[in-house]
Every structure is written in C-alpha cells, then in structure tokens.
Amino acid sequence: MTTTLTLDNGVEMPALGFGVFQTPPEETVASVAEALKVGYRLIDTAAAYGNEREVGEGIKQSGIDRSEIFIETKLWISDYGHDEALHGFEKSAGKLGVEQIDLLLLHQPLTSDFDRTIGAYRALEELLAAGKVRAIGVSNVMPDVLERLLAETAIVPAVNQVEVHPYFSQPDVQKADAEHGILTQAWSPMGGITSYRGDSSRTTFNDPVIDEIAQAHGRTPAQVMVRWHLQEGRSAIPKSVKPERIAANFDVLGFELTADELSRIDALDTGVRSGPDPDAITLESFHRDIPEA
Template sequence: MSENITLNNGVEIPALGFGVFQTPPEQTTSSVAEALRVGYRLIDTAAAYGNEREVGEGIRTSGLDRSEVFIETKLWISDYGYDAALHGFDKSAGKLDVDQIDLLLLHQPLTSDFDKTIGAYKALEKLLADGKVRAIGVSNFMPDVLERLLAETDVVPAVNQVEVHPYFSQPNVQQADREHGILTQAWSPMGGITSYYGDFSRSTFNDSVIGEIAEQHGRTPAQVMLRWHLQQGRSAIPKSVKPERIAANFDVFGFELTTDELARIDALDTGVRSGPDPDSITVESFGRNIPEA
C-alpha cells in the first residue's frame, strides 16, 4: 500500500497518487479502476480535465469503500469568486457522485483578478468549515502569490500542487511551502511535460544520469524519479493509461536512493518551466465553461 503523509491539518494523504490529466473520458473509468486495483488510493482530477464523472465511475467500479479512496480535484478559474466557487464544488461533487471531497484546490492563481482568487479561496475555507471538504489547497502558486493569499485568508493551504521534476524542481517554491507547513505535490513528476511538444532530445526518460541510477537499482527511470520525490517528502501524481505502467509507477516502495543519487538528480534542474507561466493565466485566454453536474 502507499505510504501516507500527514497534512498540516492532521488529515492523511497517500504520498503517491494517480493522475488523469489529458486522459480521455472514455479511458478514465478503466484507468482509475486499474490504478485502484494495483494499490493507488489517491486519485487526482480537476474540473478543467472534463473527466470527473468518469473518475467517480472508476472509483465505484473498483468496489472499494468510499472511505478507502482519497479524492482530490481542482476548481477552474472560470468558477472563481466566492459564490461561483461554492457552486463549483457542487458541480465537482455532483460529477464525482460524492458528498465530501478529500482535497479541493484552486487550480491556478488568477493574478489578473486576485480578488476573485481570494473569494474562491474563502469559499474553500467555508466548505472546509462545513465538512464538505477535508482539506484545501492551491496549485501553481509561486511564493510571492502565496504570500498575498496568506495575508488575506485564514487557513494555510494544506497542499501546493506545482510542476516538479528533475529538469524543473522549483526549489524556491518548495522552500516557501516548507516554511508554511504546506505539502509540495508534483504534477508531471517524471517530466513527461518536457516531451509533450515533441522535444524528445531533452526528455528526462532519456537522461543518462537517471538511466545510470535506474540501472544500478534494477529499476526504470520512471521509478527512480518517483522515488526521488517520495524520499524528499513530496507527494507525486504520475499518470498513465497503460496497465503495465500504472503498475510499475506504483512499485516504488521497495528500494532506496542514496543521498548522493538524490543530489545527482537535484543537479539536473535546468530552471526552465515546461508548463504555462502561472502569471499568464487569465480568464480571457484560459477561461472555459465548466458544465453542470
């Protein structure tokens, strides 16, 4: 079973989760059910992924009790502002077919209209107080924006989900999170995003350092990268639709990287972001209607 991490409000979250970013709805149900079959207990989705309904179906298909699965989802910027965010929860909970969501995040900071970001986060605080969510957090919040949020709200986020992989490890973000007792959770934890645009020449999967460490342990590069996250205290959300990879990505609890190996992977950081700059996210360019449940 997955190791757990205790969040700053005492709630336990599995360290290793299963993600469904860019997984087509028609593949999501079977992928989630397979992930739960091999041992994952954290499923990460988002309103903007368009597959929350299928995530809910996958969980029900698994036959596991609701209490055994940690469900994490995110509100999209189109549903920011206090009242809109409360309704955004209703939409997500309705699609997932649950009464309570374990972890609800703001998907992006809307720095161009930060009042709406604050309103949305205050809605998350209300949902937390009402027991409709067990923990709240943010995603893609850089240290300066995180400080702005903390100055205007009451509950410190439990999680900040950001792009973290060997080629872009964001040490300044991780440090800011640590200082506030916030868990850093890695999306694209193996650097798959570096290959999305066809630039396989700089893929982490082909990196010679990671490959050498993997060979020494009789493991895959993917397993080494996930182990790197877990040993450094992060949560990681790998994704795949292939059953063999879903299983392999979960099989990361039976070996240890040395301090030297961790440092060698740390040294691969290029400082180059592959995802969008969080400050570039605006309703005009990234807004989309999130359908009703």
C-alpha cells in the same frame, strides 16, 4: 520513507497518487479502476480535465469502499469568486458522485483578478468548516502570490500542487511551501511534459544520469523519479493509461536511492518551466465553461 503524509490539519493523505490529466474521458474509467486495483488510494483530477464523472465511475467500478479512497480535485478559474466557487464544488462533487471531497484546490492563481482568487479561497475555507471538504489548497502558486494569499485569508493551504520533475524542481517554491507547513505535490512528476514540449530528443526518460541510477537499482527511470519525490518528502501523482505502467509507477517501495543519487537528480534542474507561466493564466485566454453535474 512514509507511504502517507500528514497534512497541516492532521488529515492523512497517500504520498503517491494517480493522475488523470489529459486522460480522455473514455479511457478514464478503466485507468482509475486499474490504478485502484494495483493499490493507489489517491486519485487526482480537476474540473478543467473534463473527466471527473468518469473518475467517479472508475471509483464505483473498483468496488473499493469510498472511505479508503482519497479524492482530490481542482476548481477552474471560470468558477472563481465566492459564490461561483461554492457552486463549482457542487458541480465537482456531483460529477464525482460524492458528498465530501478529500482535497479541493484552486487550479491556478488568477493574478490578473486576485479578488476573484481570494473570494474562491474563502469559499474553500467555508466548505472546510462545513465538513464538505477535508482539506483545501492551491496549485501553481509561486512564493510572492502565496504571501498575498496568506495575507488575505485565514487558513494556510494544506497543499500546493506545482510542476516538479528532475528538469524543473522549483526549489524556491518548495522552500516557501515548507516554511508555511504546506505540502508540495508534484504534477508531471516524471517530466512527461518534457517529452512533448521543446526538444523531445532530451527528456527525463532518456537522461543519462537517471538511466544510470535506474540501471544500478534494476529499475526504470520512471520508478527512480517517483522514488526521488517520495524520499524528498513530496507527494507525486504520475499518470498513465497503460496497465503495466500504472503498476510499475506504484511499485517503488522495494528500493532506496542514496543521498548521492538524490543529489545527482537534484542537480539536473534546468530552471526552465515546461508548463504555462502561472501569471499568464487569465480569464480572457483560459476561460472555459465547466458543465453542470
């Protein structure tokens, strides 16, 4: 298992990253600095998370050279359209305190106004050509929407960040990504979203299959799930604000799951999405003004 993944344009990205979705700004600086201290070198954020500025501050406080850190962020749908997306980049870069972003994604496919999505993606292509970003990609894009995007744009996305965890692994999305050389990156990689959506009595964290595998390796269920992603060739971006969990989630290189164990985890897929249906994301329902830098 490799600790870095090579994107389709040759850029190397750490396989395991640190996420800050729903991390309050006041907790973000310390958690990012802690993650970098532990060894993470990929930090994932988004304009819509409202904590890009604090991610940038955490990176500064870490004392680690910018060249060693892979920064990933996402433009929100309110900044779709060509000119709007170019400005969205400036806002994100300004808050992060950087001139170049390593990986810039479109956060959602705006299927209800796809021309705006195409305009925004073409802006990403221009940013890539200008060297302002090192790689571009998408998030929450399903195979049918991916085909529409590819038909109208020039550059294949390097990454598709989607909900992937043992209870919802989206094999059709992963297959479509792989066919186009797109890296699948898992958000909610340990199924944390299953803990606060639906039946909280049964979550990935107390699943008997995952627990049995964890006990066999003397590891936590969370570590087993991160390892499952990495061995199957995905990028994963677990999040936490607790230093002991930040460290534990990164400590996954000292054991290996067997082919049978990987298959048993694959078999837990319920086909039930916990996050929002990407087609349900509209400007009417999900518009939010992204502040200036």
